[in-house]
Amino acid sequence: MKRPLVLLLAFACLPTVRAEVVDYVGEILPIMKEHCWDCHSNETEVKGNVALDPDVLFDQIGKYNIIRPGDPVESGFVERLKLDETHNDFMPRKGKPLPTTEIEKIEEWIRQGAIVDAKKPTEDESRRLAEMKPGTTPAAGAAPAQPGFHSWTNREGKIIEARLLGLEGDSAKLLLKNGKSYLVPLSSLDDESAAKAKRLAVP
Numbered sequence: 001m002k003r004p005l006v007l008l009l010a011f012a013c014l015p016t017v018r019a020e021v022v023d024y025v026g027e028i029l030p031i032m033k034e035h036c037w038d039c040h041s042n043e044t045e046v047k048g049n050v051a052l053d054p055d056v057l058f059d060q061i062g063k064y065n066i067i068r069p070g071d072p073v074e075s076g077f078v079e080r081l082k083l084d085e086t087h088n089d090f091m092p093r094k095g096k097p098l099p100t101t102e103i104e105k106i107e108e109w110i111r112q113g114a115i116v117d118a119k120k121p122t123e124d125e126s127r128r129l130a131e132m133k134p135g136t137t138p139a140a141g142a143a144p145a146q147p148g149f150h151s152w153t154n155r156e157g158k159i160i161e162a163r164l165l166g167l168e169g170d171s172a173k174l175l176l177k178n179g180k181s182y183l184v185p186l187s188s189l190d191d192e193s194a195a196k197a198k199r200l201a202v203p
């Protein structure tokens with residue numbers, strides 16, 4: 001029972017871990033379905049020319065659109081949610097204001113680049129992801145990536161940043177930024193990370 005414990009420790013070291021990017025399909029779509037769907041979906045009605053279905057949301061995202069990647073303050077989309085309920089432009093029309101936690105989630109999503117589906121980023125989104133480090137804002141003075149550190153994802157979708165020290169049997173020896181190293185069984189990493197470990201371990 002030694003290995004599972006070691007693995008647990010490595011992935012439990014969350015403070016050194018990069019948060020996964022907030023994406024639309026994972027975290028924002030459920031909010032939209034609850035509050036906006038009746039009036040803004042190709043499944044129902046498309047008011048104000050805004051459909052919030054993930055496959056067509058790209059039309060609303062861009063430097064000159066209502067959702068401006070990296071800039072929630074300048075995004076008309078967010079502005080409407082924060083207006084007074086009695087304001088003409090307030091959204092959702094005929095509804096209660098969104099809870100603050102949900103508005104903050106939407107702001108965070110836009111701040112992190114307004115990615116529709118982080119699992120299948122478009123070329124444009126991949127570029128934005130590289131520019132905007134998830135979990136940090138440019139103003140916060142993002143630390144430059146340390147050389148040799150990579151992101152590793154386990155089968156539960158958790159991500160850690162670590163340097164690969166090598167392979168030991170069927171495990172990857174990973175060094176975290178806090179200086180601790182762990183043996184992580186390759187079988188516990190997702191396919192992509194396991195393949196990356198094998199590739200990088202080749203001298």
Ligand code: HEC
Nearest residue numbers: 035036038039047048050066076077089091092093094095
């Ligand atoms: C009961 C229907 C209804 C609901 C629910 C609703 N809207 Fe709207 N929405 C409208 C109508 C009608 C318009 C067009 C008139 C206008 O722009 O004010 C509109 C326009 C918009 C626009 C403006 C588009 C632009 O080009 O400026 C945005 C953004 C928007 N809605 C977002 C939302 C969001 C986000 C929600 C959910 C939190 C939502 N709406 C819920 C009816 C609705």
